[in-house]
Each structure stands twice: as C-alpha cells, then as structure tokens.
Amino acid sequence: MRELNPLLHSQLRLAVMSVLMNVEEADFVFLKEKTESTAGNLSVQLDKLSAADYITVEKGFVGKKTRTVCRITPRGRKAFEDYVDALRDYIG
Amino acid sequence: MRELNPLLHSQLRLAVMSVLMNVEEADFVFLKEKTESTAGNLSVQLDKLSAADYITVEKGFVGKKTRTVCRITPRGRKAFEDYVDALRDYIG
DNA sequence: ATTAATTGGTTTATAATATAAACTACTTTT
C-alpha cells in the first residue's frame, strides 16, 4: 500500500492545503476562520508547510496592521494531488 | 469544516479498515502483510479499533497455532463511510 | 491620557499518537 505523505496527513495541514488549492491567496485570519483552528496551532502548521516549500508565507501590512498571506506552491499542488491519489487506494 | 474522526485518520488504522471493508474476515498475518506494518504497531492499532467497537478480534487456534481473526462491525462500517464522506470535503 | 480590550500572531509546555525494539510463549526444524 502506498504511504500517505505524513506532512499532508494531518487534519489541519490538509484543510489549509485544501483551501489554498482553490484560491489565489489566503491570509492568516481567513485560514483560521475557514479551518476553525486556534491561532497557535495554525501558526505551527503553516511553518511546517512553508518549511517543506508547499506554501509561501508573506508578512506584510495593510495600513498599520500586519497581514500574513499564504499561497500554495507548484510543489505543494503536486504533493496534494499525489496525496489525494494515494488516498483513493484506501477509501476506494 | 467537518472533523476527520481521529480514530480513522491514522494511516495504519485506515489501511486496516480499508482491508476489512472488502473482506468477510482477515487474520493478523494477512493484515500485517497487506498493510506492510510491524506486528507491534498492528497489535496496538487493532486494540484501539476493537476498543471502539469498529472491529472484532477473535483469538482461536488452527491446529496448535494461534490465529487472530478480525472483522469489521456495523458501527465500524458506518464510521468508515462517514470518514470518507467528510474527507471528500477536503480533497474535493 | 490611561486603562482595557481586541487583533494578529509566536513560543512553549503538555497531551496524544505512532512506531520500533524488546520481550513472551509456543512450535517446528535440525
């Protein structure tokens, strides 16, 4: 049986990737709402995804407020597709 | 977003359930081969699945040798189907 | 103007999980 990429086989990281597959970009607050996660958990998981170069994380400003924007990378897109493909072996 | 049943969102437990969804019964050795897991890990995960009443585990004999036979329960089947359903929200 | 609350996060401590390694008990082979 094919292995399920452990970096993607995590509820929150999978949810984040799932969102990013369908939008051009998403900021921290949006991802937090969409995934219903805590900020702490989200912060940690975004770090892991960006360390693997599955996403990019850009910190900028909107007026005086910070804004963290995430985007999926081609590598991330590929990994997600492979993961889904492997998963189909399990769930039929 | 719907939560992914953490008892099923584990590579090995999911693989076991996936096998059991498609056969009447499967013994320890067969599951170990199919899932390519170590005996120790498999033993632990079978315990968890049976504690949740997702599978039954019957210890018997074939001649003088022990044989551990596993079967999925209706509750397990339902949980697996729900899990797959929830997962579709993530993987589209 | 000062305090209090909110926003947008990060860091750190703890709980849960997965996994391998070591072990037990019994059987078969030499």
Next chain:
DNA sequence: AAAAGTAGTTTATATTATAAACCAATTAAT
C-alpha cells in the same frame, strides 16, 4: 536439546497535535 521461526504483546521513545501562555501593536472606552 538447541536453534530458529511464528504469532503475537508490552514497553520505551520519538513525533505530532494542540492548547495555553505570551508578545507587540492597535483601537476603544473612561
């Protein structure tokens, strides 16, 4: 009778997930 194999279980360790505590800045209330 010793050695090797089979069928597992138990236990120790590494990894992961998660929440709680924290920080720095902004906005709102007194």
